[in-house]
Amino acid sequence: MEKKVRIYTTPTCHYCQQAKEFLKEKGVEFESFDVAADKEAFQEMKRISGGARSVPVIAIADKVIVGFEREDIEKALKSLE
Structure with a gap:
């Protein structure tokens, strides 16, 4: 089954690790x-x-978030429930 959350990162990106x-x-x-x-x-x-x-770019279902934005991520995750 394909995961519904994808995160695009680089190894040196601090915000990517936080995300x-x-x-x-x-x-x-x-x-x-x-x-x-x-x-x-x-x-x-x-x-x-x-x-x-x-980066990071986070794809949650059909929502794409550029950057580590907690509130946006939480809202998008609710759409998966």
């Missing part, structure tokens, strides 16, 4: 993509985010 920890604390399963190493993931991230080049 992953936040999702883990919420008990959310997610798939993580390192856009520094995976060019296809980078292109996908840009496509779904309207061209964003900064």
Whole structure:
């Protein structure tokens, strides 16, 4: 089954690590993509985010969040319930 939450990150991004920890604390399963190493993931991230080049980009169902915005993430997670 495909995970409904995807997070696009880089290894040196502090906010990316915070976002992953936040999702883990919420008990959310997610798939993580390192856009520094995976060019296809980078292109996908840009496509779904309207061209964003900064990370993290978090896709929750059909909602895309650029940056680590707790309130936006929590609202989007409610749509999965």
